[in-house]
Amino acid sequence: MQDNKNMRIVIVGGGSAGWMTAAALSHILPNANHHLTLVESSAIGTVSVGEATIPGIREFNQMLGIDEAEFLGFTKGTFKLGIAFHDWYQKGQRYMHPFGPYGVNMQGVPFHHYWLKDKIKGHETPIQDFCLEYTAALNNKFCHPQRQSRSALANLKYAYHFDALLYAEFLKKFATGHGVNHIEADVKLVHQHNNGSISSVSLSNGQQINGDLFIDCSGFKGLLIAKTLGVEFDDWREYLPCDSAIAQPSESLLHLAPYTISRAHEHGWQWQIPLQHRMGNGFVYSSDFLPKDIAVAKLAKRLPSKALEQARQLKWTNGKRKMAWKANCVAIGLAAGFIEPLESTGLQLIQSAIMRLLALFPDKSIVDIGEGENADIRTFNRYTNEEFLAIRDFVILHYKANQRDDSEFWQYCQHMAIPDSLKAKMELYEQSGHVFRDNNELFNEISWFSVMNGQGLRPKRYHPLVENMPEEQRVKNLKSIAGAMQEAMLQMPDHGDYLKQFCKSPS
Ligand SMILES: Cc1cc2nc3c(=O)[nH]c(=O)nc-3n(C[C@H](O)[C@H](O)[C@H](O)COP(=O)(O)OP(=O)(O)OC[C@H]3O[C@@H](n4cnc5c(N)ncnc54)[C@H](O)[C@@H]3O)c2cc1C
Structure with a gap:
């Protein structure tokens, strides 16, 4: 019984x-x-x-029946459309990992292959033109998905900072x-x-x-x-050498960005998370390459606004x-x-x-x-392992695929061994532009493409079925998708204004 x-x-x-x-x-x-x-x-x-969160958190809150405006007001939260990576591939270079897709698949072929054709020919259109979340983030815009709309606004993907x-x-x-x-x-x-x-x-x-x-x-x-x-x-420190962070909040900025910033430095990277009442900041680094006091000083120098608290250190493996x-x-x-x-x-x-x-x-x-053990325990552990491994590979990719030559830290990352599972994904993309999502993995093809492309991986070819579309048609389709994204973005209000009206936090 x-x-x-x-x-x-x-x-x-x-x-x-x-x-x-x-x-x-x-x-x-x-x-x-x-x-x-x-x-x-x-x-x-x-x-x-x-x-900083990713879109799944909304399902969690919805499952609990939490009112979004009340929740964002209480937690002094903001909306998030993706993560902007600055200086990761090379200094001065930027890209975003947005939460939404690029364009639409055509003839059963993922959109990015149609875009790659231009890139391989050397006259690329900026990739952000084809993704509403990306272009909206760059323009500081946000609104909730407009379910009735026939544009990309219908399915806008977002998460929160809080x-x-x-x-x-x-x-x-x-x-x-x-x-x-x-x-x-x-x-x-x-x-x-x-x-x-x-x-x-x-x-x-x-x-x-x-x-x-x-x-x-x-x-x-x-x-x-x-x-x-x-x-x-x-212990995965050989693949992921950063084991420390210095966290220090600072005053909020005038404009609330609807995205997280991750800025690479000589010895790690700095996060910037805009909240209604403050900016969350942190500097993530490897203690093998940088002592704590220098990390504290580096973050203090690079804070975007006046510090609100003392810096504190966090350590992990x-x-x-x-x-x-x-x-x-x-x-x-x-x-x-x-x-x-x-x-x-x-x-x-x-x-x-x-x-x-x-x-x-x-x-x-x-x-x-x-x-x-029983079958339930084994199943729980198997899926937990798979989830962790797939995220691990995705995060390693950002470090491995860098072309920075300004420090021992980035050199180490470039030359470190990586898991075979990641090697296989990178080889597949570089060979033919293909991206495959393994079973239940958290990050989908769009996420993998965003980071592989942003980190400078260059495929040798694109999907051969792209050639089934007459060139004139392909160019016309790309233009029309970019135009539709631009039009949808222009309908969106400023993120800060939208927040004020939707859920200004109680003072
Ligand atoms: C630098 C850094 C940045 C991060 N940024 C993000 C991010 O942007 N987005 C994201 O999703 N995640 C992020 N995370 C991860 C996120 O912070 C954690 O997943 C989350 O906070 C969960 O922590 P926790 O509750 O497991 O542990 P903790 O916050 O450490 O809580 C542990 C709890 O256990 C209690 N406890 C411990 N020992 C005892 C005891 N003996 N008796 C009674 N109680 C005890 C403590 O009091 C505490 O309440 C970040 C983590 C780090 C380190």
């Missing part, structure tokens, strides 16, 4: 991962059968970054409003059954919390998954746990792994782990599994 009654779920950690998990579980699981407790330590605190602390706060209100028992205390001891499953945690306030399922959202250290259950870590689910413990968030923030994937990894957990949700018999 299945035993689903009175299942006790204990979440350890109250960062974005803990509160996203608590909000989703409290919303989806019937209260009568599930008792949710979240324990967080105010002394330890959270990483409090994670302010204050990470306020997002956790927002979700805390939501989760506690849905019955989550919130305890502020430190977990001092973790107790296990004889079979290795976790039975309870002892807290600094003297309480002991028993559970059937434990969710480890305790951050990098992985209090339950690593420190208690001993799950090892796959890129990689993931070998298993994110072991026994009756599921690790979500930084406890499960981390890939540096270049493509804003941290919160997305949390969201997909939550959805995967809900899809494979156990009953109380999970406690009996002990150190063993």
Whole structure:
């Protein structure tokens, strides 16, 4: 008999991962059968970054029934149409990874092949002319998708920037409003059954919390998954050498850009995330190539506006746990792994782990599994691994395909070994302009094309079926697509004005 009654779920950690998990579980699981407790330590605190997102976050908020204007007002958020990469391929060169597509596929052939024909012939039209999100971002424009429109405005793809602390706060209100028992205390001891499953945690306030399922959202250290259950870590520092960041917010700028800026420097890169009340800034670098005090000084010199707080350092190792689910413990968030923030994937990894957990949700018999495995656990771990690996490759691409010669750091990246899976994708594109999306991978062909093209990869040829279209027709089609994008962009209001009218945050 299945035993689903009175299942006790204990979440350890109250960062974005803990509160996203608590909000989703409290919303989806019937209260009568599930008792949710979240324990967080105010002394330890959270990483409090994670302010740029990708479009999937909207589905998460929609699943919870969150009102978008209220959410953006509370978190002092802005809209995001993509990421602008400055100086990555070479100094002075820029490109964007937009969230929306370029043009339309014709004769079953992806649009970029029709564009590549011009590029290979040496008279290219700027690629941004064919993508509404790209051209709108460059012109500081934003509006919601206009579902009735017959233009690209109908399906505009967007995400958010928001204050990470306020997002956790927002979700805390939501989760506690849905019955989550919130305890502020430190977990001092973790107790296990004889079979290795976790039975309870002892807290600094003297309480002991028993559970059937434990969710480890305790951050990098992985209090339950690593420190208690001993799950090892796959370390990817040889491919992703940046292991540190200096974060320092500054005053907001007059114009709110609807995109994140990632600007490459001699020893790493700097993020710029526009929020309503401040600019989020950070400098990501490798501690093998740059000491902390110089990193702090470099960021201070390059802040776009006056600093609002002291700089603080964050440290990590890129990689993931070998298993994110072991026994009756599921690790979500930084406890499960981390890939540096270049493509804003941290919160997305949390969201997909939550959805995967809900899809494979156990009953109380999970406690009996002990150190063993079952098909649900294996499936969860397999898909988690695949997701991490695909994102890892995508992020490595930005570093590997650079032509900068101004520092040892960029030279290292150019010459470092890369995973075979990435090598195969780069070879395919360089040989024939083809881009293939593997199974469930997060980033689609458009994302891969954006970055491969932006990072200077040049295919030798384009799809042969492009030649089936008379040249005159091809040129006419490209012109008409660019014209339609321009027309749609001109209908969009200024991003800052739109925000003011849609969701000005309460002062
Ligand atoms: C430099 C940097 C930039 C980033 N930028 C982005 C971005 O732009 N976009 C994005 O999507 N993601 C980004 N991320 C990732 C994102 O910040 C994280 O995925 C997200 O914040 C989740 O963190 P977490 O909740 O797992 O861990 P944390 O925020 O570290 O929270 C851990 C929680 O566990 C609690 N805890 C720990 N030990 C105990 C204990 N013994 N007892 C009780 N409680 C305990 C802590 O108090 C805390 O509440 C970035 C990360 C870094 C490092």
